[in-house]
Amino acid sequence: MQGKTVSSTSVENHTYKIFPNDLNTNGTLFGGLVMATLDRITLVVAERHSEHLCATISVDALHFLAPAYMGEILICKASLNHAWHTSMEVGAKVLAENPTTKEVRHVTSAYFTFVALNEENRPTKIPPVVPETDLEKRRYEEANWRREERIRASHERKRRFHTQAKK
Numbered sequence: 001m002q003g004k005t006v007s008s009t010s011v012e013n014h015t016y017k018i019f020p021n022d023l024n025t026n027g028t029l030f031g032g033l034v035m036a037t038l039d040r041i042t043l044v045v046a047e048r049h050s051e052h053l054c055a056t057i058s059v060d061a062l063h064f065l066a067p068a069y070m071g072e073i074l075i076c077k078a079s080l081n082h083a084w085h086t087s088m089e090v091g092a093k094v095l096a097e098n099p100t101t102k103e104v105r106h107v108t109s110a111y112f113t114f115v116a117l118n119e120e121n122r123p124t125k126i127p128p129v130v131p132e133t134d135l136e137k138r139r140y141e142e143a144n145w146r147r148e149e150r151i152r153a154s155h156e157r158k159r160r161f162h163t164q165a166k167k
Helices: 031-050 134-165
Strands: 011-017 053-064 073-083 087-097 104-117
Touching: 011 031, 031 053, 031 073, 031 087, 031 104, 053 134, 073 104, 073 134, 087 134, 104 134
Parallel strands: none
Antiparallel strands: 011 073, 053 104, 073 087, 087 104
16 A cells, blocks of 8 residues: 655645634633534545545644634644554644734644544555655654553553443
8 A cells, every 4th residue: 555645635724714603701712613623624634644434533632722812813734643554643733813913823733543434434444654854754753652652541541441340
């Protein structure tokens, strides 16, 4: 199976204008809207890469770094960090741009893990990713560390569940 480059599947500048109905009670952008938007955008990257329907299986390190306000423009970016046998990690970054001052702030980052599904909704093999730039290669290596941590945490949750179920 031939590998694909990161740039061949990435989303570079998905924009979203913030309107009053997008705000929470503090008058800033509702975090749930950001999460849903990123899930959709990262899904596009995963499905472009795998050429299959995909399902979100994990969201890591969703960090809200700064608020975004009404009237600002969100700029969302997403790219594949790593592809394993049937799963892949997609990194996402959100910037907020003030359309008047042109000031741009980094407001959110996250890592989404997807599994590619075949016609029977079973995990299916996907092509490898081919990182080309130094940044892509760094993200590729860091994704392996996060994957090891996700697997370790999953085993720990299962162990705790089975221990509690026996009581």
